[in-house]
Amino acid sequence: MIDLPARPKAEELLRTVGLTKHFRLGGLGSRRRLHAVDDINLCLHEDEIVAVVGESGSGKSTLARLIAMVYRPTGGDILHRGRSLATLRSRRDVLAYRGHVTMVFQDPYGSLSPVYRVSHGIMRALKLHRPDLSRRGRDEEAERLLEAVGLLPAKDFLDKYPYQLSGGQRQRIGFAQALACRPELILADEPVSMLDVSVRIGVLNLMASLRRRERISFLYITHDIASARYVADRLVVMYAGQVAETGPVEDVLAHPKHPYTQLLLSAVPDPRAPVLVPATAEVQEPPRVIDPGEGCRFRARCPYAIEECARVTPRLRPLRPDHEAACHVATSELDDSGRVARPAHI
Amino acid sequence: MIETATRPLLEVKDLCVDYLTDRDPVRAVDHVSLELAKGEFLGIVGESGCGKSTLLFAIARLLSEPAEIRSGEVWFGGRDMVSMDEEELRHLRWRDYSVVMQSAMNALNPVMTIAEQLADSVRAHQRVPGPQLKARSEELMRVVGIDPEHLHSYPHQLSGGMRQRAMIAMALALTPDLVIMDEPTSALDVVAQRSLMLKIKQLQREFGFATIFVTHDMSLVSNFSDRLAVMYAGQVVEVGPTRQIFANPKHPYTVGLMRSFPSITGPLEPLAGIPGSPPDLSRPPAGCRFHPRCPHVMARCKTEPPEFYAREGEQVRCFLFDD
Numbered sequence: 001m002i003d004l005p006a007r008p009k010a011e012e013l014l015r016t017v018g019l020t021k022h023f024r025l026g027g028l029g030s031r032r033r034l035h036a037v038d039d040i041n042l043c044l045h046e047d048e049i050v051a052v053v054g055e056s057g058s059g060k061s062t063l064a065r066l067i068a069m070v071y072r073p074t075g076g077d078i079l080h081r082g083r084s085l086a087t088l089r090s091r092r093d094v095l096a097y098r099g100h101v102t103m104v105f106q107d108p109y110g111s112l113s114p115v116y117r118v119s120h121g122i123m124r125a126l127k128l129h130r131p132d133l134s135r136r137g138r139d140e141e142a143e144r145l146l147e148a149v150g151l152l153p154a155k156d157f158l159d160k161y162p163y164q165l166s167g168g169q170r171q172r173i174g175f176a177q178a179l180a181c182r183p184e185l186i187l188a189d190e191p192v193s194m195l196d197v198s199v200r201i202g203v204l205n206l207m208a209s210l211r212r213r214e215r216i217s218f219l220y221i222t223h224d225i226a227s228a229r230y231v232a233d234r235l236v237v238m239y240a241g242q243v244a245e246t247g248p249v250e251d252v253l254a255h256p257k258h259p260y261t262q263l264l265l266s267a268v269p270d271p272r273a274p275v276l277v278p279a280t281a282e283v284q285e286p287p288r289v290i291d292p293g294e295g296c297r298f299r300a301r302c303p304y305a306i307e308e309c310a311r312v313t314p315r316l317r318p319l320r321p322d323h324e325a326a327c328h329v330a331t332s333e334l335d336d337s338g339r340v341a342r343p344a345h346i
Numbered sequence: 347m348i349e350t351a352t353r354p355l356l357e358v359k360d361l362c363v364d365y366l367t368d369r370d371p372v373r374a375v376d377h378v379s380l381e382l383a384k385g386e387f388l389g390i391v392g393e394s395g396c397g398k399s400t401l402l403f404a405i406a407r408l409l410s411e412p413a414e415i416r417s418g419e420v421w422f423g424g425r426d427m428v429s430m431d432e433e434e435l436r437h438l439r440w441r442d443y444s445v446v447m448q449s450a451m452n453a454l455n456p457v458m459t460i461a462e463q464l465a466d467s468v469r470a471h472q473r474v475p476g477p478q479l480k481a482r483s484e485e486l487m488r489v490v491g492i493d494p495e496h497l498h499s500y501p502h503q504l505s506g507g508m509r510q511r512a513m514i515a516m517a518l519a520l521t522p523d524l525v526i527m528d529e530p531t532s533a534l535d536v537v538a539q540r541s542l543m544l545k546i547k548q549l550q551r552e553f554g555f556a557t558i559f560v561t562h563d564m565s566l567v568s569n570f571s572d573r574l575a576v577m578y579a580g581q582v583v584e585v586g587p588t589r590q591i592f593a594n595p596k597h598p599y600t601v602g603l604m605r606s607f608p609s610i611t612g613p614l615e616p617l618a619g620i621p622g623s624p625p626d627l628s629r630p631p632a633g634c635r636f637h638p639r640c641p642h643v644m645a646r647c648k649t650e651p652p653e654f655y656a657r658e659g660e661q662v663r664c665f666l667f668d669d
Contacts, residue, residue: 055536196562197562197563201606201617205619225536263537264536267536269563269566271565271568271569271604
């Protein structure tokens with residue numbers, strides 16, 4: 001499940017170029033802007049699971065909604081197999097894109113209509129996105145989808161109402177609905193955070209198996225970096241609407257370059273790790289994303305901040321193979337020692 | 347309050363809580379017994395619907411319809427809280443024990459400033475002159491790590507982490523012996539969560555209050571609680587020293603929970619979680635409630651409910667330890 005067979009470099013599926021989304025705050029004529037997503041360059045390949053991690057308000061859900069065409073970007077572009085989404089004009093093109101890129105939502109209790117049977121949502125997607133299927137074909141496909149998400153016997157589940165299902169089962173229905181369009185990419189926005197601890201792993205394993213068997217890519221959005229490690233190939237750490245660090249999961253975890261990634265990793269409760277209780281608990285505030293201006297957005301919390309951090313917004317720079325971080329300090333120290341030493345208190 | 351050297355601060359004996367429904371009552375807390383020493387940190391972990399929050403509310407005597415305590419005792423400072431009436435409880439609440447709720451946004455009054463709400467709770471118990479109250483409020487804010495400026499803020503002007511800290515400041519206002527916490531960090535991201543947990547631990551050392559801390563995230567309390575109680579389907583299934591349970595979990599449910607969250611530092615291994623899902627408490631399985639999901643199920647598990655068996659200073663409700 002976790003080991004990946006070596007294979008040739010996969011095709012590029014989706015790319016964001018300088019993707020930016022600002023929300024206007026206040027009344028008409030207000031000039032205040034909330035920078036939810038700022039200048040994000042992200043690339044997703046076929047057959048790949050990319051995890052986006054960050055604290056609440058870091059812009060990770062906005063990123064998913066931009067890719068799902070729920071929001072229109074303020075700036076930048078999204079390319080699907082090289083074609084800009086801005087060029088999708090006709091309803092048919094948009095529908096086709098929405099079939100290629102589907103979404104699974106965080107709350108399995110809110111995202112299924114209580115008055116329809118399980119079959120309803122799946123059938124609707126099949127009718128809309130798979131016109132080639134006959135009625136019989138749709139029935140067969142619906143059963144196959146439920147089997148693919150591990151709901152057996154599939155026939156029984158099709159006739160159930162959401163209230164008859166547990167949270168984990170509902171979330172599997174969410175995946176079945178997303179699969180019905182035969183997508184290339186599923187945007188999974190915190191798909192396990194509302195589930196019971198004992199069933200979360202099951203849903204993560206489902207994502208891994210769908211990637212393996214149905215060759216679907218995932219953008220897995222989460223605040224839980226341990227689950228990202230479990231299921232993803234690459235990690236994108238977001239902070240205040242920007243990418244702080246990105247690279248292969250194991251490399252980022254073993255060699256976190258950005259001070260925020262280091263802070264995030266140190267905060268993960270791990271019973272297998274020894275107890276470390278520092279004398280004082282530091283108070284830290286979320287970053288300013290309303291008209292943030294120039295400079296590194298992490299600088300107020302950063303133990304290494306230098307004068308340059310207040311003046312110049314750091315850009316992503318390669319620090320290790322395939323591994324980039326947006327930090328002045330990490331970059332400059334690389335030239336000397338190869339990595340930033342972790343300070344004692346982090 | 348009466349001090350007794352021999353008895354623990356809090357003693358829950360055979361507590362049962364039912365939710366009354368149109369049909370048969372649903373038992374959400376089933377014969378739970380717990381003890382808490384002065385200054386101790388007890389973690390209670392379990393999944394949603396296991397009865398952990400109901401248990402807390404029963405201990406704090408905050409249950410409302412249709413839930414009711416069916417039987418059992420809650421001894422706190424030498425008195426049985428179950429038999430107290432509202433007037434008697436009013437004197438105890440906030441002064442001797444306080445509660446920090448899961449969602450501070452819902453627990454705080456949105457149209458009162460933090461200072462007003464603090465004053466409210468203090469003045470319900472004591473007559474405190476204005477300047478003294480102000481000084482104490484400022485001190486409390488500093489203690490939990492908020493700028494005293496924010497005393498004049500409304501809850502919506504604070505971040506999630508600050509609101510939870512403000513709740514904790516309020517809970518500590520009258521220096522109670524017991525602070526009950528119901529998932530106070532679940533709305534926070536990991537960094538804020540970590541910093542709040544460290545703060546709670548530090549305050550606990552300073553003030554010496556005992557804590558019952560309920561959470562669904564077992565790893566969260568691993569480094570903080572002295573003892574741990576694991577609940578499943580309304581029952582405590584394992585209770586013992588936290589580090590020992592983590593080092594060597596005994597009940598198959600606890601073992602399953604431990605194998606449900608991936609490690610961030612250790613080797614990456616495939617995990618299975620626990621098959622199935624928690625039972626519907628209106629129709630709990632016969633025998634051991636965990637038997638339909640248990641990898642070690644035996645014939646007697648399906649008919650006979652297990653008792654607690656002692657093992658290495660722990661209590662485990664599982665026939666595997668019946669010898």
